[in-house]
Amino acid sequence: MKQRVLIVEPSELIVAGLKAILDGQVRFKVLEPEATADNLSERLVASRPDILLINPTLTGSVSRLRGQYPMAVVALVYQYVERDVIKDYDAVVDIRDSRAGIIETLAQASPGDSGAGRSNYELTKRETAVLVQLAQGKTNKEIADALNVSVHTVISHRKNITHKTGIKSVAGLTVYAMLNGLIDENNLL
Amino acid sequence: MKTNMKSRLFSSDSRLSDLITAHPSLLSLLTRLGLSLGFGDRSIADVCDASGVDTDFFLLICNVYTFNNYVPSTAAILGTDMTGLVPYLEKSHRYYVDKRLPHIERHLDAIACQLQGRIGQVFISFFKQYKQEVETHFSHEEQDVFPHIQALMGGRRDTTYSIGEFLHTHSDIEGKLDDLLNIVFKYLPPQVDDDDVLDVVYDILRLSEDLKKHTFIEEKIMVPLVKHLENAIMP
Numbered sequence: 001m002k003q004r005v006l007i008v009e010p011s012e013l014i015v016a017g018l019k020a021i022l023d024g025q026v027r028f029k030v031l032e033p034e035a036t037a038d039n040l041s042e043r044l045v046a047s048r049p050d051i052l053l054i055n056p057t058l059t060g061s062v063s064r065l066r067g068q069y070p071m072a073v074v075a076l077v078y079q080y081v082e083r084d085v086i087k088d089y090d091a092v093v094d095i096r097d098s099r100a101g102i103i104e105t106l107a108q109a110s111p112g113d114s115g116a117g118r119s120n121y122e123l124t125k126r127e128t129a130v131l132v133q134l135a136q137g138k139t140n141k142e143i144a145d146a147l148n149v150s151v152h153t154v155i156s157h158r159k160n161i162t163h164k165t166g167i168k169s170v171a172g173l174t175v176y177a178m179l180n181g182l183i184d185e186n187n188l189l
Numbered sequence: 190m191k192t193n194m195k196s197r198l199f200s201s202d203s204r205l206s207d208l209i210t211a212h213p214s215l216l217s218l219l220t221r222l223g224l225s226l227g228f229g230d231r232s233i234a235d236v237c238d239a240s241g242v243d244t245d246f247f248l249l250i251c252n253v254y255t256f257n258n259y260v261p262s263t264a265a266i267l268g269t270d271m272t273g274l275v276p277y278l279e280k281s282h283r284y285y286v287d288k289r290l291p292h293i294e295r296h297l298d299a300i301a302c303q304l305q306g307r308i309g310q311v312f313i314s315f316f317k318q319y320k321q322e323v324e325t326h327f328s329h330e331e332q333d334v335f336p337h338i339q340a341l342m343g344g345r346r347d348t349t350y351s352i353g354e355f356l357h358t359h360s361d362i363e364g365k366l367d368d369l370l371n372i373v374f375k376y377l378p379p380q381v382d383d384d385d386v387l388d389v390v391y392d393i394l395r396l397s398e399d400l401k402k403h404t405f406i407e408e409k410i411m412v413p414l415v416k417h418l419e420n421a422i423m424p
Contacts, residue, residue: 038257067367165371172368175315178308179376 002026003110006049007033008040008058009076014095018053018076021099027107044069051110053093056081062088067166070121072109121164128182130157135174135183198252198259201234201244208233212255217399221280222247223273243270250277253410254402263413271414272342275335278411281403282327289396290320296389300373303381312372319365326362330407338411341418352415359408366397 005028009015015033022028031047034040037058044052049071056075059065065073075081075089086092091109093102123131126147133143140158144151162168167176177183199208205228209216219226224247228236237244246269252259297316301309337350370393373386 036258064367067371166375167368167371169365169368171315171318172365172372175312175372176376178311179304179372179378 002029003050003106004029004031004048005051005053005106006031006043006047007076008035008037008052008054009033010035010055010058014076017095018102021102022106025103027110028103040065041068044071051106053106056085056089063162063168066163067168070163070166074106074109123161123164127157127161127164130154131161131173131177132183134158134170135177137170198256199233199248201237201248202232204230205233205236206230208251212251214395214398215251215254217284218250218254221277221284222250223276243273245269246271246273249410250406253406260409263417266410266414267417274411274414275338275342278403278407279331279335282331285396285400285403286320286324286327289392289399290323293389293392293396294320296385296392299385300377300381300389303385304378315372316369319369322365323362326360329358338415338418341415341422344422346419346422352412352419355415356408356412359404362404363397363400366393366400369393370397 005022007015007018007030009018012035015035019030019033022030031049034043037054040059044065045068048069051072051074052065053074053076054065056077062073072090073088075086075092077086077092077094079094081092091105093105097105129147130143133146138146140151140154144154147154161173165173165176167173174183205224223242224236224240231239233247234244237247249261249265249269253261294313294316297313301313303309304312333350334352334355337352340347370390373393374390377386
């Protein structure tokens with residue numbers, strides 16, 4: 001299955017260059033690019049990219065973008081950028097990278113390479129277990145103790161749950177858990 | 190980008206009706222900015238003058254609402270009569286709390302009735318909790334921030350409050366709406382009527398966009414303005 005790449009970048013020159021590099025690749029399909037991040041949320045839902053390759057100056061929060069559509073978000077930079085700006089991105093493509101380097105970066109960032117298969121947004125057993133405890137009002141520490149894992153692992157599961165469902169708040173996840181029959185009313189506090 | 194941007198911004202001699210035809214979503218702003226419908230074919234400047242609304246301030250807000258990458262410069266903000274800002278923000282709060290949120294809640298009630306057992310209650314209480322958070326957020330601004338600004342605009346600085354605190358504590362009020370949107374269009378069981386879902390999805394999307402602009406106006410227009418006034422007026 002081809003990885004769908006959405007480029008959001010104002011420079012036509014750079015967009016054309018990226019297209020020239022990626023169009024020749026069997027594993028990528030380059031979607032109609034965007035010059036700005038205006039109306040990006042509708043575009044994400046409509047075009048379902050696997051990889052969003054975006055100039056970080058055009059957007060603020062990466063987690064907000066991921067919340068709108070589950071995909072890999074890759075920063076497209078022209079020069080050295082503060083670590084803080086790119087810390088939430090899955091990967092960084094620098095326009096000075098080689099052709100092979102750019103392809104390699106995107107291939108590794110693509111969700112299809114994680115082994116789980118690209119359309120698999122089902123929660124894993126572990127994630128479901130974390131979700132159920134969250135919905136019962138447990139803290140990260142309590143969940144870590146109950147499941148015998150580190151707090152770090154719990155946080156990582158929580159990120160994945162939010163990435164898959166698009167729901168960030170515990171209250172929202174509780175509603176999700178009930179609607180999906182993961183907890184019943186007796187389990188609630 | 191900047192010169193390009195400037196040429197796209199609205200000007201005071203355009204017809205108000207042309208502005209609305211091009212950007213219908215601005216319609217919901219008119220009342221909050223102190224204008225009524227029935228403005229006929231008059232220009233923006235004429236309609237504003239007749240209602241005692243500062244034209245530059247009106248245009249500033251309309252431009253911010255319409256163009257996502259338009260951030261007014263501090264010079265543009267300081268060069269505009271901003272007496273309308275706090276009343277506008279207050280009216281927006283009332284619009285969200287008294288009109289939009291109850292409207293969404295009615296739709297959600299209709300959906301909750303179609304859910305089995307306690308799920309409906311949990312679903313509705315999620316929204317009620319959100320509504321409460323929004324009201325708390327707004328009332329903090331109305332009690333602490335807005336009086337501070339009004340005092341500064343009157344040339345006084347009589348509170349110990351500083352706008353630095355505002356940015357520090359200004360919380361995100363759109364996040365839970367996005368959660369609600371995901372729940373409503375992805376996870377409701379098939380027995381829920383699609384028409385009810387579609388109605389509320391459009392309402393949530395519209396409110397979410399509106400709130401984002403509201404936050405933007407507070408952080409990118411109100412804060413720089415207040416910082417300037419605070420520096421100019423020592424307590």
